[in-house]
Amino acid sequence: MARELIPVIAIDGPSASGKGTVAQGVARALGWRYLDSGALYRLVALAALELAVEWDQAQRLAEIAGRLDVQFEGDEVWLAGRRVTEAIRTEACSVGASRCAAVPAVRSALLARQRSFRTPPGLVAEGRDMGSVVFPDAVLKVFLTASVEARAERRHKQLIDKGIPANIPTLLRDLQERDARDAERPVAPLRQLPDARLLDTTRLTVDEAVAQVLGWYRERAKPG
Ligand code: DC
DSSP states (O other): OOGGGSOEEEEEOOTTSSHHHHHHHHHHHHTOEEEEHHHHHHHHHHHHHHTTOOTTOHHHHHHHHHHOOEEEETTEEEETTEEOTTGGGSHHHHHHHHHHHTOHHHHHHHHHHHHTTOOTTOEEEEESSIIIIIOTTOSEEEEEEOOHHHHHHHHHHHHHHTTOOOOHHHHHHHHHHHHHHHHHSSSSOOOOOTTSEEEEOTTOOHHHHHHHHHHHHHHHHSOO
């Protein structure tokens, strides 16, 4: 099947908006593949931290991105044969990923890899530039967000559930800083596209958000 004919649902939005959980739910419901593009930026950051590469060494970061030896298996992520599922979720990797993501050469080094996830019967891809850059021909584009307070509370609950100490004011400030960096960078900044549907999940459960995306997809997919 020609790659352009394989349907893609692109879900973009800010950090901790719940887009990962919603995208996975949609992928499961449709039996499609799922791409967590943020994980790729986190993997570049992890590799850079381990090799002591600085965030301003654009060329070296791009080389790391081009050579990433990654495997995704269910919820698990492997880097060069090593399980790094939790290691890429640390605060250091979150900050590093946001730095790497601002480097144009890193973004282009990851393009082909992201597009290789487009396999039959379909792909649900989530990130910041899925609808704008990576899959501009997506059949459905969703901009998924929630108030920054709701996002900080969700992140707080996730961390506490994992036994990681956290406090809401710090999380709120970190999220605001990361939002600003992701929205203000010159390459592929985070913003809602004119052809994307806005899904504000501040007052929605995960199941309601998944149902909304599936509803929009079915509307689009209807002939005529
Ligand atoms: O979704 P996340 O928090 O795992 O993303 C980590 C970082 O990578 C975040 O700062 C935004 C950036 N990112 C990006 O620029 N483009 C993407 N498609 C996905 C993530």
